[in-house]
Amino acid sequence: ISYSVTGVQTCALPIYKQPTSSLWDPDQTGQANPVIQEINPPKKALAGVTLLTIRGVNFSPEAKYNFVYFNDMQGKIVSATTTQLVVEPPNLVGDSIKIKIAVHGAELFSNIMPYALDYSAKEYAGIDKNLDANGIACDKDENLFVSLGLNKIIKITAREEKSDYINTPDGFFRSLRVGPGGVLYGVRTRFLYQIAAGGASVKPFGKTFTQPVNDLDFDAAGNIYVAARLTIYAVKNDATWKVAASYPLISLNSIRVFNGYVYVAGDYLGTDPSIPKSAVWRNKILNEAGDLGPMELAFDWAAVATANQKMLSITFAEDGELYIGGDSGNAITIVTPNGDGNYVNGQRRALYPQVITPPVTAMVWGNGGYLYYNRKSQNVDEQKLIRVTVDKKGAPDYGRK
Numbered sequence: 001i002s003y004s005v006t007g008v009q010t011c012a013l014p015i016y017k018q019p020t021s022s023l024w025d026p027d028q029t030g031q032a033n034p035v036i037q038e039i040n041p042p043k044k045a046l047a048g049v050t051l052l053t054i055r056g057v058n059f060s061p062e063a064k065y066n067f068v069y070f071n072d073m074q075g076k077i078v079s080a081t082t083t084q085l086v087v088e089p090p091n092l093v094g095d096s097i098k099i100k101i102a103v104h105g106a107e108l109f110s111n112i113m114p115y116a117l118d119y120s121a122k123e124y125a126g127i128d129k130n131l132d133a134n135g136i137a138c139d140k141d142e143n144l145f146v147s148l149g150l151n152k153i154i155k156i157t158a159r160e161e162k163s164d165y166i167n168t169p170d171g172f173f174r175s176l177r178v179g180p181g182g183v184l185y186g187v188r189t190r191f192l193y194q195i196a197a198g199g200a201s202v203k204p205f206g207k208t209f210t211q212p213v214n215d216l217d218f219d220a221a222g223n224i225y226v227a228a229r230l231t232i233y234a235v236k237n238d239a240t241w242k243v244a245a246s247y248p249l250i251s252l253n254s255i256r257v258f259n260g261y262v263y264v265a266g267d268y269l270g271t272d273p274s275i276p277k278s279a280v281w282r283n284k285i286l287n288e289a290g291d292l293g294p295m296e297l298a299f300d301w302a303a304v305a306t307a308n309q310k311m312l313s314i315t316f317a318e319d320g321e322l323y324i325g326g327d328s329g330n331a332i333t334i335v336t337p338n339g340d341g342n343y344v345n346g347q348r349r350a351l352y353p354q355v356i357t358p359p360v361t362a363m364v365w366g367n368g369g370y371l372y373y374n375r376k377s378q379n380v381d382e383q384k385l386i387r388v389t390v391d392k393k394g395a396p397d398y399g400r401k
Contacts, residue, residue: 031105032058034066036113039099046389047117048091048355055084056110058103065104070097070117091355093117120389121356124372125160127385133374135176135186136385138364140400144372145184146385147173153184153195166199175215175362177224179399185224187213192226192235206239215255217262218399221288225262227255232262232283234290244292245283258316258395259341260285262292265301265314265324277302278311280322280343299324299335299343313373315363316395323351325360325373332360332373332388356388365394 037056045052052075060066063077068087071094075087085101097117101110125144127133132149139145142158145165149172155165173186173193182197185205190212194205211228218224224235225244229251234244245262249270256263261282268275278301284293299322301311306329313325322335322343330350335343361376371388 030107031060031103033106033108034058034101034103034110036099036101036110039113039115044116044118045089046120047089047093049120049352050089051078052087052089053084054087054099054101056101057083058106059083059085059101060103060105067102067104069100069102069109070115088354089117091120093119118389119387120352122387124385124387125156125162127156127383129380129383132172132383133376133385134362135173136362136364136372136374137176137178137184138366138372138400139178139182140367142366142368142370144364144385145176145178146374147176147186153186153199155199166195166202168193168202170202174213177216177218177399178397179218179224180222180401185216185399187216187226189213192216192224192241206235206241209233209241214253217255217257218397219257219262219285219290220396220398221290222398223288223290225255225257225290227252227264227266232264232292234292236290242290244290245295247281247295250281254311254313256315256395257285257398259320263298263314263316263322265311267310276300278305280311280314280324296342297344298322299346304348305329312359312361313363315365315371317365317390318393318395320395322346323363323371325358325363327359329358331356331358332363351390352388356386357382365397367400368393 035056040053059082061082063080066080068075070092073090073092075089078086095116096114098112099115100112133146135147137145144156147153152167153165155163173188176186179185184195186193190209192205195202211231213226213228215227222237226233230247232245233241235241250266250268252264252266254265263282265280267278280299281295282298309329310327312327315323320337324333330353332351334349335346337343360373362374364372369390371390373386375384377383
């Protein structure tokens with residue numbers, strides 16, 4: 001409204017409006033506050049890996065309306081009902097993590113439950129780019145032996161205490177294994193080396209091989225099988241060796257003995273389309289003299305690997321599952337054996353893809369539920385020794401006596 005006095009226009013007067021009513025509704029009842037009654041597994045789980053089942057009341061049946069906090073970090077809701085939430089915890093480690101739940105529409109958080117999350121995987125003993133780890137081995141007392149690019153082997157106790165074990169002036173070892181009596185064996189170029197128990201000496205064991213060698217393992221009779229380019233060698237305890245199996249145009253990079261067979265992983269260098277470009281093969285152990293049967297295809301890696309994903313290492317769990325270490329994608333792929341004990345059509349799953357990263361250049365089981373792997377990457381900042389907690393043991397290690 002405006003008006004004028006003696007022809008002078010004045011400003012408009014405001015129109016009065018009634019104030020809006022309050023948004024608070026005294027008759028409105030909200031969602032009941034959530035209550036945690038129990039968590040399974042009780043007390044402790046693996047960070048970032050183990051799915052927790054939280055039981056209680058007043059949860060939302062829609063997963064997106066539930067918020068589970070681990071201290072200040074949120075877990076991932078996998079499924080939800082009004083009385084149960086299945087949650088993937090964050091990669092957070094601690095002995096007394098506070099778990100609480102908020103539900104959309106409820107005014108208050110739930111009660112708090114203390115919980116412990118342990119390492120599913122951890123960087124171990126400070127092994128990084130400055131030490132340049134290569135071959136790794138573990139003895140019956142959970143001591144690790146690591147061959148360094150600094151041309152020495154160090155010993156790491158189960159308490160992660162490091163000490164120099166022996167200098168290796170000829171270079172580092174691509175692979176290490178603990179043999180009977182605590183003697184270490186390592187391979188590099190065309191040689192197998194023997195390192196006396198306690199690190200007293202290091203010297204070549206036997207004559208020069210005819211092919212470059214990459215890995216080794218023991219069988220139950222004490223033979224050492226050595227994986228090489230195009231060849232598996234069998235080495236007796238008197239250091240004599242023979243060609244146990246030929247692998248034409250296949251470069252073998254990893255070897256493990258399991259359940260009466262020698263398994264090797266390698267890359268086919270030829271052009272025959274009937275031969276997998278990358279695979280795990282096996283040869284049956286025929287006798288204590290180290291003789292092997294013909295090669296059999298155990299698992300076609302090239303058929304399932306992601307683009308340009310290379311297979312770098314293999315090992316076995318006690319229950320027969322095959323663990324394959326890759327250079328990209330999933331760090332470790334687990335293959336479950338078929339009913340006949342082969343792996344050709346075995347079911348696959350990734351080990352802790354949300355926690356561990358490639359490459360996995362070498363793996364060795366501890367004596368309990370730990371699997372150690374060397375992450376020797378072209379990106380030196382990623383080079384680490386990793387200890388993974390696995391709810392099972394490794395397959396028998398015949399050298400570790």
